[in-house]
Amino acid sequence: MADNPKTLALISHDGKKADMVAFAMQYKEVLSRYELVATRTTGQLLRDKCGLNVQQMLSGPMGGDAQIAAKVAEGLIEAVFFFVDPLSAQPHDPDIQGLLRICNVHNVPLATNAATASFIISVRAL
Numbered sequence: 001m002a003d004n005p006k007t008l009a010l011i012s013h014d015g016k017k018a019d020m021v022a023f024a025m026q027y028k029e030v031l032s033r034y035e036l037v038a039t040r041t042t043g044q045l046l047r048d049k050c051g052l053n054v055q056q057m058l059s060g061p062m063g064g065d066a067q068i069a070a071k072v073a074e075g076l077i078e079a080v081f082f083f084v085d086p087l088s089a090q091p092h093d094p095d096i097q098g099l100l101r102i103c104n105v106h107n108v109p110l111a112t113n114a115a116t117a118s119f120i121i122s123v124r125a126l
Contacts, residue, residue, distance in 0.1 A: 006078035007035040009068045011060065011099075012042045015085035016113075023081070023114045024050045027121055034078070037071065039064035065095040069102040079109040081117040 008031065012020035024031060024046050036054045038046060043056035057064040071077050080103050082096075090096055103110040111117035 005033070005035050007037055007071070007076055009071070009077050009080040009082070010036055010038040010042055010046060010054070011065065011068065011080070012083040013060075013085035013088065013090065014041075015088050016083035017042065017045055019114050020081075020083050021045055021049045023083075023117055024052060027118075028052065030121055037068060037077070039068070060090075060095065061092040063095070065092060065099045069095070069099040072099070072102045072106055072108050075106070077108060079111070079120060081111045081120075083114065083117070084112045 010020060010024070020042060028050055031052060036046070036052055037043075038054045038056060040056050040059040040062075043054040046052045046054045057067040068077065068080070072080065080099070082099065084096070100110065100112075102108075109120050111120050
């Protein structure tokens with residue numbers, strides 16, 4: 001691993017946690033080469049189910065999305081894989097929209113589903 005490995009953020013709504021775990025299992029070898037940061041519950045699942053080393057932020061509703069947005073704004077995140085559940089309302093939607101906006105402002109690759117994340121990880125060879 002390089003002296004300054006790139007950091008990837010992994011986040012998923014409750015309805016998409018199984019998709020995130022399946023994605024992480026499929027790309028475990030690639031993901032293990034990078035520093036990983038995630039919101040609390042997603043991070044714990046990735047540790048427990050996939051054996052990945054993940055730095056855990058707060059849970060999304062408690063400010064984890066905002067913590068990750070700050071890291072994106074500081075240039076510390078290479079890409080964000082945020083599997084959203086478009087069919088469920090989220091009480092912390094302003095934080096979610098803020099994170100998505102920050103990714104766009106700073107031109108950081110953003111995947112909101114497994115298909116896009118797979119494409120980014122294969123094309124960019126993160």
